[in-house]
Amino acid sequence: MAAGTALLYDEEMTKYKLLWVDPACKIEVPERLTVSHEALVRTGLAARCVSIAVREATDEEILLVHSEEYLEAVKKTPYMTLEDLMAFTQQYGDVYFHPNIYHCAKLAVGATLQLVDSVMTGRVRNGIALVRPPGHHSQKSAASGFCIFNNVAIGARYAMQKYGAKRVLIVDWDVHHGQGVQYCFEDDPNVLYFSWHRYEHQNFWPNLRESDYDSVGKEKGAGFNINVPWNKVGMENSDYLAVFFHVLLPVAYEFCPDLVLVSAGFDSAIGDPEGKMCATPDIFAHLTHLLMNLAGGKLCAVLEGGYNLTSLAQSVCQTVQTLLGDPAPLPADLGGPCESVLKSIHCVRSAHKQYWSCLKYTADLPASELSAKSLKVAEQKTGNEPEAQEQRSPEEIVWPEPPKRLCPPVRTAVALPEGVACPDACKRCSSAEAPSSLVLNRIRGDFFKESEDKVTLTALCDLIALLERMAKNEVRNGLALVQDVSMAMVCVMQHAPTSLTNRVLLVCVGDGCVPTRITEDGKTLLVHISSTEAQGQKSKHCVPVCLRKGCSDVAGFMQAVLGLLLPLGYEYNPGLVLLVRMPGSGVCESVWQQLAGLLQGLAQGHTLVLMQENETASAGPTASALLGSPAPMLGLLGNLLSEDLEALETLRNTLQADWKLLQHQKVEEA
Numbered sequence: 001m002a003a004g005t006a007l008l009y010d011e012e013m014t015k016y017k018l019l020w021v022d023p024a025c026k027i028e029v030p031e032r033l034t035v036s037h038e039a040l041v042r043t044g045l046a047a048r049c050v051s052i053a054v055r056e057a058t059d060e061e062i063l064l065v066h067s068e069e070y071l072e073a074v075k076k077t078p079y080m081t082l083e084d085l086m087a088f089t090q091q092y093g094d095v096y097f098h099p100n101i102y103h104c105a106k107l108a109v110g111a112t113l114q115l116v117d118s119v120m121t122g123r124v125r126n127g128i129a130l131v132r133p134p135g136h137h138s139q140k141s142a143a144s145g146f147c148i149f150n151n152v153a154i155g156a157r158y159a160m161q162k163y164g165a166k167r168v169l170i171v172d173w174d175v176h177h178g179q180g181v182q183y184c185f186e187d188d189p190n191v192l193y194f195s196w197h198r199y200e201h202q203n204f205w206p207n208l209r210e211s212d213y214d215s216v217g218k219e220k221g222a223g224f225n226i227n228v229p230w231n232k233v234g235m236e237n238s239d240y241l242a243v244f245f246h247v248l249l250p251v252a253y254e255f256c257p258d259l260v261l262v263s264a265g266f267d268s269a270i271g272d273p274e275g276k277m278c279a280t281p282d283i284f285a286h287l288t289h290l291l292m293n294l295a296g297g298k299l300c301a302v303l304e305g306g307y308n309l310t311s312l313a314q315s316v317c318q319t320v321q322t323l324l325g326d327p328a329p330l331p332a333d334l335g336g337p338c339e340s341v342l343k344s345i346h347c348v349r350s351a352h353k354q355y356w357s358c359l360k361y362t363a364d365l366p367a368s369e370l371s372a373k374s375l376k377v378a379e380q381k382t383g384n385e386p387e388a389q390e391q392r393s394p395e396e397i398v399w400p401e402p403p404k405r406l407c408p409p410v411r412t413a414v415a416l417p418e419g420v421a422c423p424d425a426c427k428r429c430s431s432a433e434a435p436s437s438l439v440l441n442r443i444r445g446d447f448f449k450e451s452e453d454k455v456t457l458t459a460l461c462d463l464i465a466l467l468e469r470m471a472k473n474e475v476r477n478g479l480a481l482v483q484d485v486s487m488a489m490v491c492v493m494q495h496a497p498t499s500l501t502n503r504v505l506l507v508c509v510g511d512g513c514v515p516t517r518i519t520e521d522g523k524t525l526l527v528h529i530s531s532t533e534a535q536g537q538k539s540k541h542c543v544p545v546c547l548r549k550g551c552s553d554v555a556g557f558m559q560a561v562l563g564l565l566l567p568l569g570y571e572y573n574p575g576l577v578l579l580v581r582m583p584g585s586g587v588c589e590s591v592w593q594q595l596a597g598l599l600q601g602l603a604q605g606h607t608l609v610l611m612q613e614n615e616t617a618s619a620g621p622t623a624s625a626l627l628g629s630p631a632p633m634l635g636l637l638g639n640l641l642s643e644d645l646e647a648l649e650t651l652r653n654t655l656q657a658d659w660k661l662l663q664h665q666k667v668e669e670a
């Protein structure tokens with residue numbers, strides 16, 4: 001299993017800049033790279049990465065995307081006079097040339113390809129290339145938006161040609177639409193391009209009609225181009241997460257890529273003069289985490305935009321720290337997506353429902369939306385400006401520093417019955433060392449008035465000992481094999497330190513009943529995925545999910561996780577995630593590992609997995625997920641059962657009054 005995070009950077013790419021006056025280009029400065037790299041060095045993150053040398057791209061590599069005419073023209077720029085450079089620049093939009101920019105553009109592509117090599121060969125698990133000039137706006141025969149060569153588009157073609165990558169997912173979280181990438185792959189079903197971008201009904205650069213949600217790709221590529229327009233500024237963390245849960249992740253898992261490229265632009269962060277959004281830098285820790293179990297963890301992030309030097313540096317650090325495997329606290333008070341984003345999400349899901357079975361049950365767009373589309377086009381004629389923006393200048397906007405992250409010395413502790421081997425790299429935890437007799441008495445008092453079943457008692461104490469070490473942040477997460485998972489659940493809820501259990505997300509996988517004393521204690525959110533219709537009451541804190549084919553239904557299970565469990569978990573923001581595998585759950589190993597991997601984005605990674613002691617075969621795979629190994633790819637998901645999808649949709653529509661992050665469509669105004 002590949003490990004390690006690559007970091008590609010070379011100060012040579014700082015050696016070009018704007019040589020004349022152009023208000024549209026003055027924000028693209030060399031300091032963007034130096035502040036990012038220096039922040040990684042200062043925080044000690046750079047030292048934890050595997051430094052990979054950059055190189056120049058070859059002509060052949062550049063020609064994977066660009067025309068010979070364009071390449072030949074750019075080759076002449078190093079020898080141009082200032083006047084010639086200005087004249088040459090005139091033919092393109094919002095970009096500038098410099099005698100050294102061709103050299104730097106080759107290094108940006110070369111760095112990207114070195115990163116792809118390192119990940120595809122397994123030298124590292126994932127990585128980031130800090131490059132300039134950026135790439136996602138440049139086209140076959142045109143420079144655009146500070147971009148000369150399309151780094152990520154070339155990277156995708158290179159991965160398919162050299163490594164036989166079948167399906168490449170490109171996630172473009174930059175605040176601008178990477179039209180260059182869209183044009184490159186719009187008829188290619190092997191490259192799924194996802195972009196969100198400031199649009200304001202075509203009033204924002206690059207002001208393209210084809211940046212809207214109804215550009216879904218062409219011919220064989222139909223369905224493989226996803227545009228999420230931000231029609232207002234000021235988008236927040238909840239908006240970004242809602243789009244991941246209700247648009248990107250369900251489709252990305254259905255697409256099942258064997259490589260993820262991120263056009264990592266950070267002009268979508270707060271303080272950026274271009275984006276004018278309000279999402280805080282720590283959101284990139286979670287966006288990164290949510291992508292890290294795709295493609296067996298093969299993720300290459302390539303810098304695009306980001307023009308506020310403070311939020312850029314913080315966002316880069318947040319991304320790298322998560323690539324390195326460190327857990328992140330959730331952003332504070334996550335709510336639901338705003339009205340405008342609800343419309344965008346609904347429009348995108350509607351435009352793509354015919355291509356992706358996970359979107360099949362998207363409700364029709366309200367009539368108002370459809371007419372609004374034509375209305376908006378009408379409005380273009382008037383070119384009316386979006387409403388007045390924040391009066392403060394971007395430099396004056398302040399936001400809290402991203403929170404420090406806990407990194408417990410022990411990643412995974414295990415409480416196992418005698419005779420069960422401790423999985424590699426895990427630390428065995430036994431009560432022999434830890435809790436005072438107080439806990440033992442408490443447990444004895446609760447569980448064993450009469451019989452003194454030593455074995456069970458010891459197992460429960462081992463479990464509590466593990467949780468006490470988790471509460472002290474000596475241990476990040478844990479795995480316990482127990483005789484009776486129901487009893488163990490009750491024991492955890494009763495005896496674990498309250499710092500962990502004041503809000504517990506309890507995820508039960510498989511048939512079986514959960515002790516009601518748990519679901520009524522007001523400090524638990526239960527999500528129970530099983531094959532049986534909900535017997536007990538359904539409530540805000542008790543969410544039964546029924547998969548008619550049971551937990552062995554990979555597609556249904558993943559859609560329940562991505563579109564229901566994760567949004568609930570992020571909004572609930574638990575102190576502990578208790579993941580329980582009920583006896584005979586039938587859940588398949590790789591789905592179980594996906595779940596154990598994804599849930600570690602919550603509770604700062606404090607996940608406790610409970611399994612029946614006879615599931616020793618699953619102890620190894622579960623431990624590897626808890627240790628941070630990416631879950632195996634699921635392969636192409638089978639078709640979703642209509643009844644399950646509909647039931648899931650109904651469940652979300654019922655619960656969204658209480659859980660706003662479940663909102664994903666604009667229901668017809670009453």
Ligand SMILES: NCCCNCCCCCS
Binds near residue numbers: 137265
């Ligand atoms: N207000 C200045 C207009 C700049 N328009 C081009 C932006 C390119 C971003 C590349 S990520």
Ligand SMILES: [Zn+2]
Binds near residue numbers: 176267304305
């Ligand atoms: Zn941008």
